[in-house]
Amino acid sequence: MVALQLVLSGTALGCIYALIALGFVLIYKATETVNFAQGELMMLGAFCALVLMKFVGLPFLLAALVAVVGMACFGALMERCVIRPILGQPQFTVVMMTIGAGYVMRGLITMIPEIGTDTHVLPAPYRGEVIRIGPAVLGAEQVVVIAVTALLCAALYLFFKHGKVGIAMQAASQNQLAAYYVGIPVQRLNALVWGLSAVVATVAGLLLAPIMFVHANMGFIGLKAFPAAVVGGFGSLPGAVVGGLIIGLAESFSGFYLPEGFKDIAAYIVVLVMLVIMPNGLFGENLRKKV
Template identity: 50%
Template sequence: MDVVQLLVSGLANGCVYGLVALGFVLIYKATEAVNFAQGDLMMLGAFVTLGLVNPQYLGIPFWLALPLALLIMAAIGYLIDATILRAVFGESQTSVIILTIALGFVIRFVVGVIWGHDPQSLHSPLAGGELRFGGVVLSVADLAVIITTLLLTFFLFQFFQRTRIGLAMQAASQNQMAAYYMGIPVKRVQGLVWALAGVVAAVAGVLYASKGAIDPNAGFIGIKAFAAAVIGGFGSLPGALFGGIIVGVIEPFAARYLPPGYSQIAPYALLILVLVFRPHGLFAQVRTKKV
């Protein structure tokens, strides 16, 4: 039963990593850029919701504040692309990586100035409740994380495979100039991708904050989520989910059965092994780039 409890706990945490990893993959699938500020966008989404919901701030009912928070994060994602990313449009991926790393520091600073650096708890109806299945305990927040992650991964996969805008996003990532000449508004498409990544980050942030207290350093979860995206196969939406689950499950088992401290390095040890023996990831969708 102890093993089952560890598995359930790891699955819930892994789904949070998977949600953040989905944001990495969304940006990469549409722009071939890596957004290292995705974890900080998740943290910002959590604090935006906290600012709308908690009584010491605006005190809006949770289910009214949630769609408003999603809209705010979509707007923030779009504005980041329109005002910052377009300034380096056409530059190397290294420039974008450095820019997003700096953006993450700025987001953490702004959140610290507005909400402070002390841990805070989101007043969420998902927090606190528990479900028991025999000797296994599953919190309502964990169940919400698992269900939301599975549904979101499915709908995003269908979006990229079956909708015109999803196919346009992938075409723009393959060859921006060719996509432009084919009538695809490349800059607008990229703005929509960043808006969508902002929404996914907000969903991840709300679910993460429902599981426990948050502070501006919560954005560093993006490092583990990046490892999850690489392990699963960068560019694969199902791979991001499975990579997150793998990382999430490894941690509690390493903490339980390995010497102290090994749980922190276990995901990165796996990352090294994957990069050595399967560089494209465990669930990679390898494709030839069209030029």
């Protein structure tokens, strides 16, 4: 029973990591850029839902929907105003810009009185509920996290497999110049990818908030999701999900069976071992260039 509880809690936590890692991978596949503000996008989405519920009075589902739509627009706007002007510059420039954007978002949130400096509870209707399956006791939050992650992953699979826009995004991620020459609006697709990445991050924030509260520093969980993307293979969407589950399970079991402190470094131990054994990750591709 203890092992079952650890598997369930590790899977739920791994799903959060997987969603944030999906955001990393989506942007990297489309633009070969690593967005280190992904955790802050998650934090901002959770705060949007919190403000809509606390001050506007919207119910949870409606607030979550408005937050998702609003963050999709914010992600596309961020790509247009912050990222697009510096494309073509060295990768280090783009990385530093995303890190700076993350700090700006966190700083702006902390400047809002009565909101940014406190820790808040997102009043989800299922928070605190318990589901019993035989002798196993499951938190409703964990069940919702696993179910929503599975549905979102299935939706993304269908979108990229059968959707016209999804197929165009894959073509642009393979070769942007060739995609542009055959009439694919590459710049518009890049904005859509950033918007989609912000949507995934917002869903992760909405799922995480009832478990770990809403605060300005909750975006630091993105530092755990980044190893998940590396473990799965940085260019693979299924790899991001598998990597997130591996990191979540590693944290869950190390926190219970190993001495205190191992839980905080479990993700980085896993990624170091993976880089030694499989440098490209579980689903990474071996890329070769002829010079």
